[in-house]
Every structure is written in C-alpha cells, then in structure tokens.
Amino acid sequence: MKVSLINTIKKLTVFEIFAILICCLLVFGILISNYVERFRMSADYRWIYEKGKMVSFFMIYSSPVLSFFNALFLYLRQKISLRRKIIWGLISLLPTLYFLVIFITVFLID
Incomplete structure (x- = not known):
C-alpha cells in the first residue's frame, strides 16, 4: 500500500499537486473562519478573531483565482x-x- 501510494504521488505533476493544495486552501479557509468565531466576543482574544478572519478571507477568496x-x-x-x-x-x-x-443560488433566491 505504501509503495503504490508513494509511486502515485511521485507521478503527479506540479500542477496536479497544486490542484489538490488549492482545494485544501479553500477547505482550511472555511474551517479557520468558523473556528475563530469563538473569539469574536472575547475582549482578551479579539486579536485572534481579527487575524484569523483576515487569513481565512485571503485563503477563501484567493482559491477561485488560483484554481482558474x-x-x-x-x-x-x-x-x-x-x-x-x-x-x-x-x-x-x-x-x-x-x-x-x-x-x-444567491442571485436566484433574491
């Protein structure tokens, strides 16, 4: 199992690896955005919310451009x-x- 998985990964080109990484970028951006909502109302940890939202914003909205x-x-x-x-x-x-x-879907609902 390990040998075939390693050989499969070695056969992937740079653009194919980037395709997987860009999809992961979107998923992790959404997960970070949901996770940092916990720190929104905290006075001491508000900076985590602000920085996390900024990072997730970049990750989420750069992924469609990079994927194209x-x-x-x-x-x-x-x-x-x-x-x-x-x-x-x-x-x-x-x-x-x-x-x-x-x-x-948003434009069809409105």
Missing part, C-alpha cells in the same frame, strides 16, 4: 492525455465551481 489559473496552465502546459487533463482540470476548478454555485 492552475486549470488554465494545466490544460495549456501539460503534455498528458486529454482524459487526465479533464479530470485534473475539474479537480483544479472545484473552488471556482463552488463559488459559481453559491453566487447563482
């Missing part, structure tokens, strides 16, 4: 099969698709 450019570079620069480009392109575009779905 990563998918673009993945499609244009990689010499891999079309099927693999489509799969990794969709994985890379998950944060962008997430925001598109949220924006569409």
Whole structure:
C-alpha cells in the first residue's frame, strides 16, 4: 500500500499537486473562519478573531483565482492525455465551481 501510494504521488505533476493544495486552501479557509468565531466576543482574544478572519478571507477568496489559473496552465502546459487533463482540470476548478454555485443560488433566491 505504501509503495503504490508513494509511486502515485511521485507521478503527479506540479500542477496536479497544486490542484489538490488549492482545494485544501479553500477547505482550511472555511474551517479557520468558523473556528475563530469563538473569539469574536472575547475582549482578551479579539486579536485572534481579527487575524484569523483576515487569513481565512485571503485563503477563501484567493482559491477561485488560483484554481482558474492552475486549470488554465494545466490544460495549456501539460503534455498528458486529454482524459487526465479533464479530470485534473475539474479537480483544479472545484473552488471556482463552488463559488459559481453559491453566487447563482444567491442571485436566484433574491
């Protein structure tokens, strides 16, 4: 199991690794944003809330931009099969698709 997992990771290109990291960036940004809400009303730990919100804001809103450019570079620069480009392109575009779905649902509700 370990050997095959290590070999699989070694076969990934830089853009494929970035696709996974960008998705993790969005998830961790959302988790940090939810976690620092506990410090919102605390007088002593208000700075944790402020810094945490700033970090999560950067993480959440940079992920769609990074995912779009990563998918673009993945499609244009990689010499891999079309099927693999489509799969990794969709994985890379998950944060962008997430925001598109949220924006569409918000605008349809209003």
